[in-house]
Amino acid sequence: MTEHDEYDYTYQKKITCPYCLHEREGDCDDYGEQDSDIQEECQECGKAFIYTTDYDVTFCSRRVPCLNGGTCEWRTSYESNLGHKIETCRMCGKEQRFLNGERV
Numbered sequence: 001m002t003e004h005d006e007y008d009y010t011y012q013k014k015i016t017c018p019y020c021l022h023e024r025e026g027d028c029d030d031y032g033e034q035d036s037d038i039q040e041e042c043q044e045c046g047k048a049f050i051y052t053t054d055y056d057v058t059f060c061s062r063r064v065p066c067l068n069g070g071t072c073e074w075r076t077s078y079e080s081n082l083g084h085k086i087e088t089c090r091m092c093g094k095e096q097r098f099l100n101g102e103r104v
């Protein structure tokens with residue numbers, strides 16, 4: 001058996017077999033809790049191995065004018081045929097509710 005550099009199968013976008021380096025695309029069902037062990041059998045070489053999900057956390061910030069004295073940009077997010085309407089600000093996420101056109 002050839003030893004592979006550990007770098008080859010850690011922090012990969014795909015689930016990589018540590019024995020034969022067979023890769024398979026991971027999807028949502030394959031995501032575990034951070035650092036929890038998930039057992040997998042390689043479809044290629046049949047060896048069992050364990051992988052953990054490492055979440056790469058990134059932060060995205062944006063300017064929100066309506067939190068700084070500006071006006072909200074309302075979008076209708078819900079409307080029922082009983083006259084209920086909810087508008088959500090597309091920028092700050094605030095909601096306002098209406099009943100028959102009256103704000104409640």
Ligand SMILES: [Zn+2]
Nearest residue numbers: 017020042045
């Ligand atoms: Zn394998």
Ligand SMILES: [Zn+2]
Nearest residue numbers: 066072089092
């Ligand atoms: Zn807003």
